[in-house]
Amino acid sequence: MDKNFRVRVICSIGLFLLALLMMYTFSGVPFKIFFGVFAIVAGIELFSFFKKKVTFTNVVLVLLEITFLILSSIYVAKINTIRIWYVILGVCGYDIFAYLCGKAIGGKIFKKSRPFPHISKNKTWEGTILGLAISMFLVLVLILALRRNDFIFLICSPLALIGDLFESFLKRRFNIKDSNEIVIKNKFFKKLELLVGGSEGHGGFLDRIDSSAFAATILLLFSLF
Numbered sequence: 001m002d003k004n005f006r007v008r009v010i011c012s013i014g015l016f017l018l019a020l021l022m023m024y025t026f027s028g029v030p031f032k033i034f035f036g037v038f039a040i041v042a043g044i045e046l047f048s049f050f051k052k053k054v055t056f057t058n059v060v061l062v063l064l065e066i067t068f069l070i071l072s073s074i075y076v077a078k079i080n081t082i083r084i085w086y087v088i089l090g091v092c093g094y095d096i097f098a099y100l101c102g103k104a105i106g107g108k109i110f111k112k113s114r115p116f117p118h119i120s121k122n123k124t125w126e127g128t129i130l131g132l133a134i135s136m137f138l139v140l141v142l143i144l145a146l147r148r149n150d151f152i153f154l155i156c157s158p159l160a161l162i163g164d165l166f167e168s169f170l171k172r173r174f175n176i177k178d179s180n181e182i183v184i185k186n187k188f189f190k191k192l193e194l195l196v197g198g199s200e201g202h203g204g205f206l207d208r209i210d211s212s213a214f215a216a217t218i219l220l221l222f223s224l225f
Contacts, residue, residue: 007197008099008197010197011195011196011197012096015195015196015208016092018034019031019034019088022034023081023084024081028080028081028084031076031084032076032077035072035073035076035077035209035212036073036076036077038205038208038209039069039070039072039073039209039213041192041205042069042179042204042205042206042208042209042210042213043066043069044183044189045179045180045182045183045204045205045206046062046065046066046069046170046179046206047062048182048183049062049170049174049176049182050062051182052174052175052176052182053173053174053175057173058173058174061169061170061173062170065166065167065170065210065213067217068163068210068213068214068217069209069213071213071216071217071220071221072209072212072213072214072215072216072217072220074220075216075217075219075220075223076216082146082148082150083150083153085142086139086142086143086150086153086156087153087156087212087215087216087219089135089138089139089142089156090135090136090138090139090153090154090155090156090157090159090160090215091135091156091157091159091160091211091212091215092135092212093131093134093135093138093139093157094131094132094134094135094156094157094160094161094211095131095160095164095211096131097127097130097131097134097135098123098127098128098130098131098132098161099127099131100127101126101127101130101131101134102122102123102124102126102127102128102131103127105126105127106124106126106127107124107126108126109125109126110124110125110126113125115128116165116168119165119168119169119172120164120165120168128161131157131161132157132158132161135156135157135160136154136157139153139154139156139157140154152219152222153219155215155218155219156215156219159211159214159215159218159219160211160212160214160215161211162214163210163211163212163213163214163215164210164211166210166214167179167206167207167210178204178207179204179205179206179207179210180193180204180205180206180207181204183204184204193205196208
């Protein structure tokens with residue numbers, strides 16, 4: 001087990017347990033605040049991209065991602081715990097199983113092709129398909145178990161994929177490997193990013209919330225219209 005993978009697992013379990021505690025205390029308000037703080041730090045990471053390259057198109061793309069962060073925070077603030085669980089299972093389920101399945105069998109069935117070679121070259125067909133299938137199945141099981149008519153939340157997994165790809169596209173536009181690549185040079189952020197394993201060569205706050213931000217934004221728009 002390589003160090004990067006080990007750090008991802010430890011940080012993911014830690015964040016999940018913390019989120020679980022926050023969801024079931026004070027009517028879930030601490031979790032909603034926690035999500036908002038994540039969005040704020042992710043926004044700071046986004047603005048740091050401009051230290052690399054500023055063009056009109058890049059400004060528009062970053063502002064679009066900022067919009068996702070704001071609207072998703074609004075959506076999480078207004079929904080109940082059950083719907084938060086749908087989003088977690090759909091988004092985090094996709095992220096986890098796509099990563100694990102990609103690690104385990106990626107490239108063994110579709111040996112000579114990648115689904116998104118020009119945006120995210122490390123993604124595999126096996127990881128993407130199984131990640132979507134397993135996470136959607138988990139959401140469906142919860143919906144059926146609760147006997148609720150919440151089938152709209154099955155789109156969380158495909159939306160998570162789109163949100164992840166959009167952030168990957170942004171990083172390619174700015175020639176950045178990880179979303180915290182610039183801000184982590186600041187001592188304060190270096191300590192802060194330890195919470196998400198960001199100092200170990202992957203991601204940062206934006207990489208952890210990008211899929212959730214896009215999925216929650218679209219769900220908010222659906223709820224309005």
